[in-house]
Amino acid sequence: MKSKDIAIVGILLAIGAILRFFLAMLHTPLTPNMIIAFYCLAIILIRPKLLEALGIGLVAGALSMLISSSMFPPGNLISEPVGALVCFVLYAIALKISSMKSGIMQYKPLLSGIIVFAMVVFVFSYLTIVTLPQYFPEMGGYSELKITIGILIGIICEFLTYITVQKGTAIGPAFVTFLSTLASGFSFAAIAMIFVGASVLSDPKYGGDIMAFVAVFVPIVVVTAVFNAIVVQFLYKPSSRVLIRGQE
Numbered sequence: 001m002k003s004k005d006i007a008i009v010g011i012l013l014a015i016g017a018i019l020r021f022f023l024a025m026l027h028t029p030l031t032p033n034m035i036i037a038f039y040c041l042a043i044i045l046i047r048p049k050l051l052e053a054l055g056i057g058l059v060a061g062a063l064s065m066l067i068s069s070s071m072f073p074p075g076n077l078i079s080e081p082v083g084a085l086v087c088f089v090l091y092a093i094a095l096k097i098s099s100m101k102s103g104i105m106q107y108k109p110l111l112s113g114i115i116v117f118a119m120v121v122f123v124f125s126y127l128t129i130v131t132l133p134q135y136f137p138e139m140g141g142y143s144e145l146k147i148t149i150g151i152l153i154g155i156i157c158e159f160l161t162y163i164t165v166q167k168g169t170a171i172g173p174a175f176v177t178f179l180s181t182l183a184s185g186f187s188f189a190a191i192a193m194i195f196v197g198a199s200v201l202s203d204p205k206y207g208g209d210i211m212a213f214v215a216v217f218v219p220i221v222v223v224t225a226v227f228n229a230i231v232v233q234f235l236y237k238p239s240s241r242v243l244i245r246g247q248e
Contacts, residue, residue, distance in 0.1 A: 005048070008243070009056055012038040013039060013060055013063060020068075024067055032223070033184065033224060037181075039056050040228070043084060045240060054081050054085060061076040061080030064079075072191065072196045083187075087176055090175070091173075094172040120154035124149065128150075149214075160175040177231075179225075181228045182222070185224065193210070
């Protein structure tokens, strides 16, 4: 990675860290993580190699861990590299799709959005209704709530997929950042529940009911994902223009 690229990553992560510092004052079980938006923007702008993207995620995870009011800060050391990897892979796919001259993905964007919607709802529902309750019996029940959450996330993914395929990479940064934030947020929640789940559920406001916890953290993750997507989409064009001018 060039020294200029390292400087860009450092500046963007610093901005994200400052914003996270103020959001940490909310003292929610999951701190809304603006650092994700800025490391996604960095990856999209400089297009690093795979290991470099993971390195960016690891640094972001360390910053997130140090500035956190969440239930298990060390979980950021895993969740942020996961988010960075998802961002790297998805943006590479978005670039590939935008360069396609023919094929069903180019001419049938609505179909691709429907496919993504169906996959999201199926995977989310299957995991939370069938698989996870085998290991966490307290996750049983609330099937309607789980499916509803899957449908809402699926609708957002379907819309972003449709726009991304139809417009190429014009809306790609928002789509990639949205899914990267979901990947980071949900992986963090899963890691936290493995290590400190018992103490979290002992909190009176959850009453030992994991679905009460889900009802709290899912909206935080989804709202953060939407907000991060808007921020990155808004900053992408001016940032890319500045970057291009700097190379002249």
